[in-house]
Amino acid sequence: MLSSQAVKDLVALAARAAGEFTIDELLRELCTLVAHALDVDGAGVMIGEEEGVRFVHADPAPFVRVEVLQETLQSGPCSDCMRGEGAIVVDDITLDDRWPEFRAAWLGAGVGALIAMPLLARGGAWGALDIYRSEARPWTQEEVEVVSLFAGIAAAYLVMAADRDAAHVAHRSLERAATHDELTGLPGRALLYRLLEHALGLAGRRKRAVAVFFIDLDRFKDVNDAFGHAVGDAVLIEVSSRLVAALRDNDVIARLSGDEFVIFFEDLPRDPAQLEAWVRAVGQRLDHAVSRPMQFAGAEIVISASIGVAVTSEDGDARELVDDADSAMYEAKEVRARFAISSRDCRSSAGSQRHLERELSRCLDRDELRVFYQPIVAADPPHSVVAVEALLRWQHPEHGLLAAHSFIGLAERSGAIGAIGKWVIDRACAQLGSWQRQLGPRAPERVFVNLSPSEISDSSLDAALGAAVDAHGVAPGGLGLEIVEYDFSDSLLAPRLAEHRHRGHPLAVDDFGTGYSSLSRIVDFPVDYAKIDGTFVQGLPQDERRRALVEAIVDVAHKLGLTVIAEGVETEEQVIELTAAGCDLLQGYYLSRPQSADALTSQWTEPVCNQPAPALGTHRPTT
Ligand code: C2E
Numbered sequence: 001m002l003s004s005q006a007v008k009d010l011v012a013l014a015a016r017a018a019g020e021f022t023i024d025e026l027l028r029e030l031c032t033l034v035a036h037a038l039d040v041d042g043a044g045v046m047i048g049e050e051e052g053v054r055f056v057h058a059d060p061a062p063f064v065r066v067e068v069l070q071e072t073l074q075s076g077p078c079s080d081c082m083r084g085e086g087a088i089v090v091d092d093i094t095l096d097d098r099w100p101e102f103r104a105a106w107l108g109a110g111v112g113a114l115i116a117m118p119l120l121a122r123g124g125a126w127g128a129l130d131i132y133r134s135e136a137r138p139w140t141q142e143e144v145e146v147v148s149l150f151a152g153i154a155a156a157y158l159v160m161a162a163d164r165d166a167a168h169v170a171h172r173s174l175e176r177a178a179t180h181d182e183l184t185g186l187p188g189r190a191l192l193y194r195l196l197e198h199a200l201g202l203a204g205r206r207k208r209a210v211a212v213f214f215i216d217l218d219r220f221k222d223v224n225d226a227f228g229h230a231v232g233d234a235v236l237i238e239v240s241s242r243l244v245a246a247l248r249d250n251d252v253i254a255r256l257s258g259d260e261f262v263i264f265f266e267d268l269p270r271d272p273a274q275l276e277a278w279v280r281a282v283g284q285r286l287d288h289a290v291s292r293p294m295q296f297a298g299a300e301i302v303i304s305a306s307i308g309v310a311v312t313s314e315d316g317d318a319r320e321l322v323d324d325a326d327s328a329m330y331e332a333k334e335v336r337a338r339f340a341i342s343s344r345d346c347r348s349s350a351g352s353q354r355h356l357e358r359e360l361s362r363c364l365d366r367d368e369l370r371v372f373y374q375p376i377v378a379a380d381p382p383h384s385v386v387a388v389e390a391l392l393r394w395q396h397p398e399h400g401l402l403a404a405h406s407f408i409g410l411a412e413r414s415g416a417i418g419a420i421g422k423w424v425i426d427r428a429c430a431q432l433g434s435w436q437r438q439l440g441p442r443a444p445e446r447v448f449v450n451l452s453p454s455e456i457s458d459s460s461l462d463a464a465l466g467a468a469v470d471a472h473g474v475a476p477g478g479l480g481l482e483i484v485e486y487d488f489s490d491s492l493l494a495p496r497l498a499e500h501r502h503r504g505h506p507l508a509v510d511d512f513g514t515g516y517s518s519l520s521r522i523v524d525f526p527v528d529y530a531k532i533d534g535t536f537v538q539g540l541p542q543d544e545r546r547r548a549l550v551e552a553i554v555d556v557a558h559k560l561g562l563t564v565i566a567e568g569v570e571t572e573e574q575v576i577e578l579t580a581a582g583c584d585l586l587q588g589y590y591l592s593r594p595q596s597a598d599a600l601t602s603q604w605t606e607p608v609c610n611q612p613a614p615a616l617g618t619h620r621p622t623t
Pocket residue numbers: 334335374390391392403404405406408417421424450451452455482510511534567568569570587588589590594
């Protein structure tokens with residue numbers, strides 16, 4: 001029935017089919033084989049898909065048009081044989097009037113007779129094999145059987161290929177699920193470490209550096225609480241696509257968990273100055289990408305991120321590098337700086353956190369704490385001092401004078417903040433009382449102290465505030481309380497704050513503008529001061545967006561009757577910009593660094609200062 005050559009060809013095809021092949025390739029070969037095996041002029045094959053029949057191959061060229069016409073019209077012998085699931089055998093097409101729309105095409109291609117054979121498997125037709133002959137004469141039984149045999153083989157290959165493809169898809173999606181995050185489609189932790197490990201190896205050989213950015217969204221939990229998880233998810237997807245858009249093709253971004261993303265960059269210069277400049281520019285780009293407002297559920301949501309960076313020029317350990325970036329991120333969060341670069345030394349000191357924690361619990365008894373004061377001055381020249389902010393310092397026996405950002409977080413976590421905070425309140429009131437007695441009307445009107453959420457929720461705070469103002473003869477209005485805006489949304493803390501204000505303590509919203517719905521929050525809560533966060537100020541004067549934001553904040557705050565303080569003012573240009581934007585008061589290194597009370601007292605009592613209130617020039621103080 002089949003020539004020995006045809007059988008050999010089929011066996012060879014079967015051997016190839018056991019390896020990698022595409023189903024279209026296989027069907028093409030089968031077409032050629034069947035045309036050789038029979039005394040025919042051409043063959044074509046179509047396969048059935050969801051949308052109908054799809055043309056795969058026909059040979060020689062004139063039959064291509066005929067087959068494509070079947071796909072275009074979704075009709076013809078192919079479709080009919082698949083639907084009826086039986087062979088259609090036409091001995092003379094001129095005597096058959098079932099497909100008038102094909103007549104012209106068949107005549108044009110020189111078709112005299114044809115067979116359309118369904119590719120049957122698993123109880124259905126998977127496609128059809130068309131055999132064409134130019135001469136119109138009856139097909140023999142044997143010819144129909146050979147076509148049927150080839151159709152059976154084609155069907156078997158189709159099933160195999162479909163099973164194999166389904167297995168591939170399942171495998172790939174399993175693999176993807178294991179390595180990628182479902183929500184954002186980004187690589188997960190395991191894949192991140194694998195890719196980073198590889199990048200570190202390359203960096204070592206190529207003498208290039210790698211930078212890892214650890215990005216954590218600030219107060220993301222609030223978004224979930226306020227708007228629900230569906231919006232929370234949408235925010236995460238938006239953040240991830242913004243981050244992706246801010247990257248080059250070969251930068252790698254992963255989502256570690258919840259609201260944590262890690263990005264690494266390879267092939268960076270090793271020169272420290274160049275590298276740091278690059279890292280800062282990218283940090284700013286990522287920060288901008290995340291903090292652009294988003295619209296969801298009819299609300300404007302503004303997310304900010306804290307970013308920690310670790311860089312290395314050695315083929316070190318991927319986990320260690322990510323941990324370093326993570327610690328740097330925590331540091332950024334603690335000082336609310338948005339951005340911090342890790343150095344290896346930080347990590348070793350982080351390792352001795354327990355030790356530090358023990359020391360911190362004893363620092364009050366050992367008299368190692370100090371309160372520094374940073375002047376808050378009028379925006380208008382001559383920048384008279386209106387108030388001071390009390391900022392905690394730790395005179396550490398080994399590490400020297402530590403700024404608050406390096407230990408406040410630890411004090412909050414360990415609970416030491418309670419006793420420390422009360423001590424600060426007492427010291428601040430004592431100092432204000434002393435200045436007021438010594439300087440009279442030239443003394444600052446008030447001192448602001450910072451309160452952490454845990455201090456506000458501590459019921460003994462009331463007594464401590466009362467005792468401090470009484471003991472040092474200060475009016476309650478002389479002791480202002482700075483609270484980060486986040487706390488205003490807390491239904492437990494809000495009534496306590498309202499009580500303190502009722503007793504006469506002015507309230508200031510600290511780090512204003514960093515929360516995600518800052519403006520709407522303070523509309524509902526009575527406060528007296530808004531302190532515009534230093535990150536806004538530091539974008540001035542170049543950053544148009546920040547300038548617009550500062551102007552908008554000032555506008556709203558003024559409408560609500562608040563006094564606006566801009567903090568983190570570092571340059572003369574910023575003073576000019578902020579004053580033009582309508583800020584009432586300014587605070588920052590440019591005007592005065594935080595200093596000991598003694599240092600300030602001696603400045604203020606210098607004979608040069610004979611204005612009604614202590615005044616500062618626009619020079620940068622050296623302390
Ligand atoms: P904060 O309330 O936002 O304080 C401002 C921080 O910015 C201070 O850091 C200050 O030294 C620094 N700073 C002032 N002017 C400039 C400037 O022009 N440029 C820059 N880059 N920074 C400037 P510090 O003292 O390390 O305090 C960090 C944070 O620790 C404070 O942030 C505050 O939230 C907290 N903190 C400080 N003292 C206390 C305290 O007694 N109790 C509590 N609970 N928290 C405190």
